[in-house]
Amino acid sequence: MSFALPSLTASQMFGQRTIRPLTAATLSGIAFIKDTLIAIDSIKGHLLEIDPTSDNSKILNPHQVREFSDVTGLAVWEDTLWVTRENSIYLSKLTSLGLEHFTTLPYAADGVAVWESTVYISCQKLGYILVYDRNTRKEITKFYAPGVGVENLVVSQEVLWVCDRTEQTVYSVDRATGEINFSVLTPFASPTGIALHKNAETGAENLYVAYSSEEPYIRDNPNADPNHELTYRDRTFIHPLYYHYQPDKHYALSNGYLIEMSYAEEIAPLEEVYLPDVEWRIALPSETERQKLKHIEPIGIPFSEEVIDGQKVAVFKFDALTPGERHIFGWKALLEVRGIKYRITPRDVEDIPEQSPEFEKRYLIDDDDLAMDTTIVRRAAEDAIGSETNLLRKMYSIRNYVYDELSYGIKPHIDTPDIVLERGIGSCGEYVGVLLALCRLNNIPCRTVGRYKCPPNGEQQNVPLQPDFNHVWLEFYIPGFGWLPMESNPDDVGNDGPYPTRFFMGLCWYHIEIGKGISFETLTSQGTRLTKENIPLGDLAINHIRFTILKELPPF
Template identity: 25%
Template sequence: MVTSIKPLFAKNITSIDSNEEDAIFVVDPELGALGKIDVRTGFFQGVVNFRSFNEFKGAGAIFMRPDGIINYSNFNRIYAIGIENGMVYEVMDTITINEAKDVVGLYWKEGRYYVADSSGILFILDGDRPIRSVDVGNRINDITLHGDRLFILSDISRAIYIYSLDGTHLASLTTPHEGACGIASVKTSDIERSGIYIYYNQKSWDVFDDASAKPDVDNSPNIKLNRNISDGFIEKLDYKIIGLGMAGNFGLSDGYEVEFSYAEMLKPVHDILERIKGVKMCVRLSIPVETRRQKVKSVKIIGDVPGVIRRDESGNEIAEFDFRGVELDKERRYFGYCAVIELYGIRFKLNAPDSGYPEEIKTRFLKKELRYDMDRQELRRIAEDLISAIPRKERGNVVKIAKTVREYVYSRLAYRYNNTYTSPVETLRSGEGTCGKYMELLIGLMRLCGVACRPVGDFKVPEYKLRYARVNSVCVPDYDHAWVEFYVPAVGWVPMESSSDNLPERHERFFGALSWIYIENSRTEKMCEICRPDSWEKVGNDLMYSDFFVPDIQIKILREASLH
């Protein structure tokens, strides 16, 4: 279970660490202060260097050694100091790492330093002599040692990479929230084993009265917005690593139990009852589905139209509402479902899988579909070029191919909302699109490159609306969402976000990974449809779903979910 700690005087933290039970030490490079926080209560216990207050100005990383020595970094230098009665004194010579630019993570064990540079390089030093470097591949914010494993934090990738002390990548986790910048292994007095704690620094805003400004013409108060506020908090990370044999593993991380309500109401339009009078129809809705990262605890029908939970012709669970026996004498009929689900973060670590697909997977998820423009020569030529650019020995590696296709699409498209339909080739030519357009282009190219894949959706919890009160708060999604899953032999379906953040360095963040905020519905490729009874066959082309119904969606965060 996770519980947020919002300590005083911890707004601009770059690194955290612990060498005392129930305590976390935080370094604030703006104040130049080393603070101490009680993990049990969240209380700020004071500044440790209160007589040498500027010592930690510009500090990037901190490590509290068991022998009382404190290491901290500034650019590419590592200092070793002691603190007594608030006064700092030097205990060892400064170490300079010429190969590093900006040290953001430190650990020391049995004479060896483990030093993380912000660029993504992990340096291993024997004393002050570099003996090995490991390219983690993404920008780093902080590191810690948990048990005998290095936990390397990268906020831009929303990831924690777990490494052995010899530099071998063992597993990965997804951080629950944006803004992770500090990580520490902390022993608390109420639990036998140490736990992982993460410090998050998220941008916020505040309102103030600018007394020096002249009043507006309507004599309104001189209210101004300060957008440079930081919202700092610490949470314990709950996680579990699940092995997949020789194929690799995946990590589950912190999540929440949520109540997801989806309802549709017949539109209050004067001619709507006449248009559907006498039509024998049902409405089918996709519902939350059980996955490795999403656990469905219950689904119940709501509203005043008879409905059942059933499986459709492809084996997908859906909610079906039968309008044949409903007297449509009023326009405000509504129907839907309420589901209680547990959502977790997930991140896969996969070992060079090949494309030896089962026949059923090839038949269903490598097939050509017109909506993905797979018959268009332009797309087929791009797929051929992408495959030919991959080294020959890696052309059977579906993970490598999926990454290559995704990087191509991300480099060609910018995320921009518009509601004009474009085919995948037209989307590529325009250079912009929403998640659904990214998804269609990705699926078309991936299938042409031999990667079995399928569309997924439907919603994301807008976490920014929950910043100040996650549990027991209610929110409405900003929009529906679509992403992609690709099939990896010996593993199964692996998720990846469809749309980019328009920042090249973030392209890795949700490849083979998702955060807890994604709500996955059944894989029908249809979210809702007006159908003939007991089928997905449309009643008529003139009966468009959006013309007749208006949706309402609510998400309530019930509690923090536990993986144990």
């Protein structure tokens, strides 16, 4: 019996397909030779030739596996292959694969890229991208590395593309000056390689990024009791990176997904109560530069919409909630969500307008138990910025100060910033509280954003996914630029830094923005708002959150 597979068009071959080469354990450097993709499996030492349309691969170095073990960077220029291994850079003819020493660095060489006679080498330990002359084998110049992690490289006519594993970011860098043009967040964590494919017919260039990590899974072990056990396996693949740069708006968008999100409350009180004339408000997803609300519909019972401080809110009304009464109510939203990364420098904000009185009254006050009048919080606000006066540098310094002072831990309730600073451990909500307090004391308007993150499993499409926790982050305001996002704690990688800036003025596709600067959910009875001190919402209902990733959004 035979069957035929549908043929792939050129656009499907290059730009809209995830490549998953069979047998590969950890892909590091990748490169294109016309329409053929080559990649290095750094654990096995396999130099692979991969068919992007079928995932089929073959080993190009069957007799030189040992020589290619631990290779991390890979580049091709004309008929020459370049690789980095440990502290050294090597080159060889593609036809022979006999490695010839090019140069050695004092520390590990990570990535390599070549354009004509110019060789670019990244070194995390040095913190630089080194630029060499191929003919003299001498260093010409060097640039500061744009990120803090291990970086891989690819170069085009004017641009050096830098892929940073820790930052989860690809930077567009002027290859002559080292200046960053813009950057984009990758849709998956742990990017380990980058390549550029040029369409021979149209001349269009497409970026591909390799990802390598370990993923947990449940293994069925017949010899164990119980027979299910948690273990880990290698996960590596290559995926196209889409981007759209908006220089006039200072940001770049990257890959995104069409997502269905549902939020519903199930009335299930711990103790039966009677509540007359009830209005239950739940914030709706926001419309932003990166998030588009395509459709919204009620779950269970209808709702009306109202706008609170520019944010849409669903209002569910009940004549009364009586003992024994049960309801399910909420909303289902269809969202297009992409990654966004802003590129604003301290120089850009040197001559910004003064903060408006309206913003000072609303976003510079203690309106959420921020303990801004306590000694420990006021001292922290002073210590965080020192003598800095530039708003963006102040914001960056405050973030780093909080990361130095706190470590992450989940708690059943949120304490005030004075208690959190004293304890030194905080949840995402407590990180936000400390950041809000320190920013507002330093005259930086800010507000909370959240409320959930879609499980970041872009490949698990059309399968219901449930987040383990809710999540909050914040936005800070720069006059003349607007509100800018900043994550609460994910960039706090410990070890006293340096801390990545992937979510400093950036969000990935799985961040869902709901109810900026307002309460996510409130309940009133006879016009009086109920608080956690009298009847907490969690004592009245159980919330149900579901995400379904429907498809990846097409290229821009």
